[in-house]
Amino acid sequence: MSDNVLKVSGLKVAYGGIKAVKGIDLEVNKGELIALIGANGAGKTTTLKAITGTLPPCKVEGTITYQGESLKGSKSFHLVEKKLAMVPEGRGVFTRMSIQENLMMGAYTRNDKAGIEADIAKWFDVFPRLKERAQQLAGTLSGGEQQMLAMARALMSHPQLLLLDEPSMGLSPIMVEKIFEVIRNVSKEGITVLLVEQNAKLALQAAHRGYVMDSGNITMTGNAKDMLDDPRVKAAYLGE
Numbered sequence: 001m002s003d004n005v006l007k008v009s010g011l012k013v014a015y016g017g018i019k020a021v022k023g024i025d026l027e028v029n030k031g032e033l034i035a036l037i038g039a040n041g042a043g044k045t046t047t048l049k050a051i052t053g054t055l056p057p058c059k060v061e062g063t064i065t066y067q068g069e070s071l072k073g074s075k076s077f078h079l080v081e082k083k084l085a086m087v088p089e090g091r092g093v094f095t096r097m098s099i100q101e102n103l104m105m106g107a108y109t110r111n112d113k114a115g116i117e118a119d120i121a122k123w124f125d126v127f128p129r130l131k132e133r134a135q136q137l138a139g140t141l142s143g144g145e146q147q148m149l150a151m152a153r154a155l156m157s158h159p160q161l162l163l164l165d166e167p168s169m170g171l172s173p174i175m176v177e178k179i180f181e182v183i184r185n186v187s188k189e190g191i192t193v194l195l196v197e198q199n200a201k202l203a204l205q206a207a208h209r210g211y212v213m214d215s216g217n218i219t220m221t222g223n224a225k226d227m228l229d230d231p232r233v234k235a236a237y238l239g240e
């Protein structure tokens with residue numbers, strides 16, 4: 001049996017005349033933390049949107065298999081039931097709900113009340129800022145606090161695969177460190193992670209394997225540690 005949790009083959013996405021993704025292959029195996037890095041406009045977010053079914057199917061070609069099943073035609077709200085959670089760029093928290101309510105929403109497919117309460121307590125321990133603001137509306141949180149909430153909400157669903165789009169964007173260095181600590185811990189707990197990041201160094205330091213995306217193509221892939229030492233990656237993405 002294959003170890004693939006996610007397999008993307010020949011994925012193409014076009015927005016009208018713009019070919020954003022030009023036929024990429026990508027695999028994420030069980031328990032792996034995979035970094036997908038690349039410059040602005042490389043097609044990373046578009047790839048995640050294709051996986052999560054947030055693009056009109058007519059724009060998408062190729063196959064996307066999750067746990068051996070095609071994801072074609074799946075609506076994003078079905079994904080949580082399939083144990084696939086996404087933290088989108090721009091966070092996507094429910095702005096008019098409190099922090100506590102956002103976390104409860106993350107667990108809407110679960111009915112183990114005690115487990116849900118224990119998980120909320122756990123996330124409040126990890127992110128004390130959220131605990132202090134439990135009843136505050138999520139829309140009034142800072143960018144970094146919303147990022148913490150979005151991550152915790154996604155994890156409340158107990159996903160098998162977590163997709164993260166630019167979790168470090170707009171965060172202070174301390175917040176970035178905190179978010180990456182959570183990502184590494186989540187991975188150690190056995191959750192499979194596909195991490196899209198512009199901060200190539202941090203992403204490759206945390207990941208098992210990496211993919212470089214450039215102008216809609218995957219231009220390099222390999223062991224993350226080897227990629228950190230690769231002169232082409234160093235020059236183009238690590239500013240060295």
Ligand code: ATP
Binds near residue numbers: 043
């Ligand atoms: P960033 O790191 O800046 O978010 P990215 O690698 O995630 O970049 P995408 O957001 O996937 O890149 O964009 C890939 C290309 O597709 C870009 O040229 C972008 O302008 C284009 N694009 C993205 N969304 C749309 C859209 N809705 N309509 C038209 N073009 C789009």
